[in-house]
Amino acid sequence: MIDTIFIGLSLGSVLLLVALGLAITYGAMGVINMAHGEMVMIGAYTAVLTSLYLGFGLIAAMPVAFLVTALLGLAIEKLVVRRLYGRLLDTLLATWGVAILIQQAVRLSFGLAFFGITVAGLGPGLQNVSLPEWLGGTFSLAGSQISVYRSFIILVSVALAALTWGLMYRTSFGMQLRAIMRNPQMAAACGIDTARINALAFAYGSGLAGVAGVLMAGFKTVFPDMGTPMVVDGFLVVVMGGVGSLIGSILSSAILGQINGLTAAVSNDIIARAIVFAVVIAVIIWRPKGLFSYKGR
Amino acid sequence: MSMNRRQFLTTSAALAGGAIAAPAILPGAAFGADTIKVGVLFSQTGGLSIVERSLTDATRMAIAEINASGGVLGKQVEAVIEDGASDPKTFNEKASKLVIQDRLPTVFACYTSASRKAVLPVFEKRKAALFYPTYYEGFECSKNVVYTGAVPNQQLSNFIPWIIKTLGKKKFFIVGSNYIYPREMAKVSKILIEKNGGEYVADEYLELGHSEWGSMVNKIKSSGCDVVLSNVVGDSVIAFYREFKNQGLSHEQLPICATVTSEIEIAAMGAEYAVGSYTSFPYFQAIDTPANKSFVERYRKFVNDPKAVTHHALESSYFQVYLWKQAVEQAKDTSAAAVLAAVGGQSFDAPGGKVTVEKENLHTALTPRIAQWQADGQGKIVDAYPEPVFPLPYVAYGETQQNLFCTPAGLDSAKLKG
Numbered sequence: 001m002i003d004t005i006f007i008g009l010s011l012g013s014v015l016l017l018v019a020l021g022l023a024i025t026y027g028a029m030g031v032i033n034m035a036h037g038e039m040v041m042i043g044a045y046t047a048v049l050t051s052l053y054l055g056f057g058l059i060a061a062m063p064v065a066f067l068v069t070a071l072l073g074l075a076i077e078k079l080v081v082r083r084l085y086g087r088l089l090d091t092l093l094a095t096w097g098v099a100i101l102i103q104q105a106v107r108l109s110f111g112l113a114f115f116g117i118t119v120a121g122l123g124p125g126l127q128n129v130s131l132p133e134w135l136g137g138t139f140s141l142a143g144s145q146i147s148v149y150r151s152f153i154i155l156v157s158v159a160l161a162a163l164t165w166g167l168m169y170r171t172s173f174g175m176q177l178r179a180i181m182r183n184p185q186m187a188a189a190c191g192i193d194t195a196r197i198n199a200l201a202f203a204y205g206s207g208l209a210g211v212a213g214v215l216m217a218g219f220k221t222v223f224p225d226m227g228t229p230m231v232v233d234g235f236l237v238v239v240m241g242g243v244g245s246l247i248g249s250i251l252s253s254a255i256l257g258q259i260n261g262l263t264a265a266v267s268n269d270i271i272a273r274a275i276v277f278a279v280v281i282a283v284i285i286w287r288p289k290g291l292f293s294y295k296g297r
Numbered sequence: 298m299s300m301n302r303r304q305f306l307t308t309s310a311a312l313a314g315g316a317i318a319a320p321a322i323l324p325g326a327a328f329g330a331d332t333i334k335v336g337v338l339f340s341q342t343g344g345l346s347i348v349e350r351s352l353t354d355a356t357r358m359a360i361a362e363i364n365a366s367g368g369v370l371g372k373q374v375e376a377v378i379e380d381g382a383s384d385p386k387t388f389n390e391k392a393s394k395l396v397i398q399d400r401l402p403t404v405f406a407c408y409t410s411a412s413r414k415a416v417l418p419v420f421e422k423r424k425a426a427l428f429y430p431t432y433y434e435g436f437e438c439s440k441n442v443v444y445t446g447a448v449p450n451q452q453l454s455n456f457i458p459w460i461i462k463t464l465g466k467k468k469f470f471i472v473g474s475n476y477i478y479p480r481e482m483a484k485v486s487k488i489l490i491e492k493n494g495g496e497y498v499a500d501e502y503l504e505l506g507h508s509e510w511g512s513m514v515n516k517i518k519s520s521g522c523d524v525v526l527s528n529v530v531g532d533s534v535i536a537f538y539r540e541f542k543n544q545g546l547s548h549e550q551l552p553i554c555a556t557v558t559s560e561i562e563i564a565a566m567g568a569e570y571a572v573g574s575y576t577s578f579p580y581f582q583a584i585d586t587p588a589n590k591s592f593v594e595r596y597r598k599f600v601n602d603p604k605a606v607t608h609h610a611l612e613s614s615y616f617q618v619y620l621w622k623q624a625v626e627q628a629k630d631t632s633a634a635a636v637l638a639a640v641g642g643q644s645f646d647a648p649g650g651k652v653t654v655e656k657e658n659l660h661t662a663l664t665p666r667i668a669q670w671q672a673d674g675q676g677k678i679v680d681a682y683p684e685p686v687f688p689l690p691y692v693a694y695g696e697t698q699q700n701l702f703c704t705p706a707g708l709d710s711a712k713l714k715g
Contacts (some may be wrong), residue, residue, distance in 0.1 A: 003519070007511040014509070125347045126532055126565035131543070138545030145518070145545045150511065219543060220508040221535040221565070225344060229506075264512030269503050271473060272512070 002144040004265045006256070010150040012257020013157040015086035017215060019249045020157075020164055021208035024201055026235070027244040028181045031081055031202070032088060034096040034233060036226025038103060039069045039206045043213020044222045045106060048127045052120060057132050058218055067212035072102075077199045085184075085198070099227070102282025107224045127222040135218070153215050154261055157206050160208060161250055168246060169202070178202050240280045242290030252291060256280070333368075333631050334374040335360070336395035336404030338416075339560060340391075343383025348561060349408045351605070352430060352614040353378060356405050359598040359618035368478070369622050370629065377401060380506035385415035392416035396425045402633040403428065403621060408610065410434060410478060417442070426633040426640075428621060429615035432556075432578070434481035435690035440634070443640050444660045445617040445652070446610060447579050449485040450692040452556050455665040456577040457489035457526075458467035459680050460554055467495045470517050472527030472537075475502040482528045482556055484693040498522045507533050510540035517551075518544065528554040534558055535566040538574070544656040548573030560674065568674035579663035580612040580649035581676040592648035606674075613661075616647035620654055620661075640703075658703035660688035 018040060025033040046065040050056035056064065076098055084091045108114065109122040121127060135152055138145040168174035176197050179187040188194045212229075221228065237256060241248030256276050263272035283291065337356050339349035356658075360374045368374055377399055379391040388407065394678035395401050396419050404420075405428045407413040413429055420441040422426045426549055427439075432447035439524040460466050473479025483500055490497055498520050503513060517525060529537050534557065541553065560582050563571050582593060592615070597605045621636060623643045628635035641656035653662045668676025691702040694713055702712045 003515050007515050010511055011509065058361065124342075124344070126535060126562075128535065128565060128567045129537075130567050130569070136543060138543075147543045149543050211436055219536065219539050221345075222534040223532055226508070229508075268501055269507065269509075270511055273504070278676065 002142055003146070004261055006141075006144070006146055006150070007265070008258035008261025009154060009254070010147075011260050012254040013150075013251035014152040015233055015237050015257055016157045016161060016218075016250060017153070017212035018209065018234040019241075019253055020160055021205040021212070022231075022234040022238050023241070023244075023246055023249040024164070024205035024245070026238055027246075027249070028177055028201055029198055030086070030088060030091075031084070032092040032095065033081075033202075033205070034092060034231060034234075035076060035099040035102060035204070036095075036209050037229075037231030038099045039073065039209035039227070040213040040216060040226035040230050041106065041224065042069050042072060042102065043210030044129075044217040044220075044226065045121070045127070045213075047129045047214040047217040047254055048222055049121045051129055058129065058135065058214060059132075061129075061214045065214045066207040067210075069210025070136050070203040070207030074199060074203040074206050075211075076206070077202040081202060082195070094216065099231075103224045103227075124224060127217075129217040129222065131218050132139075132293070153218075156211075156215060160211065161246070164208070165246055173197065173200065185192055206226070219226035235275070236280050238290075242287075245290065245292035248290055248292035291293070318432060332373045333625075334377055334399070334401055335379045336374045336392075336399065336401040336406065337376045338381055338388065338391050338395060338404055338406035340383040341380035345383040345408060348610070350383070351561075351600075351611050352408060354600050355596065355607075355611045355614040356618055358596060359532055359615045361599070362595075363618065363622055367384075370631075371627050374622075375487075381407075381412055385409075385411045388412040389415045389419065390518075392419045396420065396423045402426060402631055405430070405614065405617060405621075407431070413442075426636050428617045428676040430617055431610045434478040435692065436481060436659060436694075438708040440659070440705075440707060441637065442659065443620070443637070443654060444688070444690075445613040445615065445620065446655070446661075447663055447665070448660060448688045448690045448692070449482055450689045451579060451663050451665050451686050452577045453482065453485050453489055454558070454686065454692075455680065455682055456554065456667060457486060457495070458493045459667055460524055460575075463492045463497045463680070464524065464552065466552070468493060468522045469497040469524055469526050469530070470520050470522035471500045471526045472513065472517070473502050473582075474505045474507075474530045474533055476505055478530065479528035480540055481693055483526075486526055488693065490643075497526075503529070503533065505533070506531060508536040511544075512635070513537075514540045514544045514546070515593075517541075518546065519522045523551060525551060525553045527553050528658055529555070532565075534562045535570075538566050538570040542570050542640075544684075545598060559608040559610075560676070561608055563674050564606055568670065568672055571670040572672050573602050573669065575667055575669050575679070576676060577665060577667050578609040580607075580667055581666060581668045581678060582607045583668065583675040583678060584649055584666070585678070586623060586648075586650075588646065589648040612647060612649055616645055616652060619645050619647075620652075647697055653685060655688060657701055657705060658688065658690060660690055662687055 022036050025031050043065040046068050047061040050061045050064055080094050107124045109119045135149045138147055176192045180194050203234050237249055237253045241252035260272045263275050339353045340346045341612050362377050364373050381388040383577045395404050403426045407429055408431050410433050427442045429442055435448040482516050555576045558576045593607050596607055597603055620643050624640035625631050625637045628639040640654050644653040650664045663683045665682045666678050667680040669679050671677050689696045696702045703710050
């Protein structure tokens with residue numbers, strides 16, 4: 001029983017890792033960022049490439065991936081998203097295009113493939129990252145064997161959630177961001193530099209996705225399409241939790257993780273996935289604004 | 298590589314003119330009407346291109362070798378290469394192009410069953426010949442296809458008894474990706490498990506491409522099984538083996554015995570996750586014969602990659618070109634009907650040993666082997682059949698060598714129902 005609950009917790013933490021960044025870009029800024037999954041993918045590739053060429057471990061790759069994806073996010077915000085605030089559906093299409101561009105860029109080794117140059121760690125193939133010794137294996141807890149790496153992911157996601165909460169509620173940046181979430185025009189009228197705050201928030205959300213990618217690389221396959229299913233899961237969490245609510249995202253990822261884990265244990269993963277979708281649909285019918293919501297833009 | 302017809306006509310006309318004007322400059326080289334053209338259709342792009350490109354390369358290499366040693370019927374062989382783009386619909390369009398527009402009698406094509414099913418109507422309607430190199434689930438009896446990969450009985454009929462008798466494991470946990478191949482493999486496995494006095498505790502499936510294995514591995518752990526039979530395919534394989542180790546399971550106590558995990562997947566997951574697990578295939582890169590060593594070396598040289606791996610479908614892609622060559626030479630005719638009639642009974646000394654296309658069902662007799670994966674990413678052959686095993690595409694429905702369902706007359710569907 002303990003291992004089933006643990007798996008549920010672990011599934012929830014993986015969901016939360018992806019959803020945290022989305023909770024900010026979608027929740028706070030009203031941008032449907034389809035390229036979020038590609039940020040996860042870029043994070044994973046950062047882990048692959050830094051370990052291949054610089055000998056970095058998984059831990060050392062995390063800040064690097066954060067920086068890389070945050071910068072990429074900043075660039076996307078400045079080039080594309082900035083022009084589309086308030087046009088929800090257009091952001092969906094535009095970021096989807098960006099997502100495809102990023103995927104193909106990785107698949108074609110940023111164009112080098114055209115010249116017949118193959119770069120180890122890039123291209124259409126499958127990549128992997130090896131885990132450090134101390135993160136592999138298991139430890140015993142009340143008679144159950146618990147995976148060290150999954151526990152590590154839970155810890156990191158909790159830490160990142162706490163960090164994000166601190167940023168949102170304990171800093172002036174967070175206060176300005178929350179003001180923009182409630183009412184962007186009013187916030188601008190009060191002297192908040194909305195363009196700057198939005199750009200930073202987008203970069204931060206993308207950076208979180210990069211860190212998530214590094215952790216995914218430790219136990220999932222790394223390949224150019226890996227982000228696509230993740231972004232769907234991320235949106236499920238954010239929509240169910242309530243757009244713009246951090247606590248909602250945390251809670252809904254925990255709930256969905258447990259539902260997934262328990263159903264998979266009793267029947268199988270395919271049914272579990274169907275039930276997760278059913279629950280999300282039910283929640284949206286019952287509370288169209290999600291579990292936690294408040295009036296915003 | 299491919300040309301449209303106008304380009305082809307102009308270039309061949311120009312070359313013919315050149316050949317007349319300066320015969321000494323082009324010694325022995327054959328162009329235009331003097332070549333035999335064959336189609337090659339695998340994915341060059343898309344998700345499956347990583348595997349399928351290697352199949353194209355192996356086919357091209359066989360053609361290059363044949364050309365270097367004088368060609369077929371004294372003519373050079375020319376490959377018309379198309380890209381299936383990992384999409385069954387594109388496969389169908391490109392197959393139509395090769396068969397109908399280019400009028401090629403023979404095409405070497407397809408990796409997945411989905412793409413084969415998509416091109417099958419083209420070949421059957423136009424009476425062309427398809428050489429298909431992949432191991433597949435059986436349950437097909439087309440008279441226009443030469444199947445050179447393994448069918449379930451060639452991967453399982455040695456594997457299951459060996460697991461039970463040699464490894465001493467009796468309780469199977471069967472796990473696979475949720476589509477036709479793993480489900481057919483599971484069906485055959487269950488028949489064999491019961492026949493050999495074992496039992497299966499579960500038969501579970503995950504979506505294709507699923508990468509979250511936490512729950513499934515946990516289930517395996519608590520199921521009380523002592524061996525896992527895996528029919529998981531594609532990138533899921535990697536996530537599976539990784540989760541398996543991360544949850545503290547070891548192949549020593551609870552080995553994964555797989556039917557799809559090849560050298561390619563092992564390289565992609567990192568060999569340390571697979572050390573000690575088993576796979577059953579007719580061909581492994583590690584087969585320790587001079588013929589195979591030379592094959593691996595030639596292939597690496599051909600693709601200009603000193604670390605390139607060879608695998609079962611790749612080996613079949615290679616030797617099936619030779620089987621085609623022998624059929625053409627015996628029939629002295631390149632037409633599809635002549636090739637399909639002559640290819641039955643052809644034997645060839647492939648890198649992995651002798652292979653024979655069976656007259657009855659145009660499937661290929663192959664030698665089943667079992668390998669245990671080592672830390673260097675290579676399989677150590679721990680068991681091999683003394684001789685090639687007869688292919689039985691309908692073994693899951695009771696087909697035996699004495700009672701064939703797939704015969705030269707076509708599928709005997711009365712037997713299938715009974």
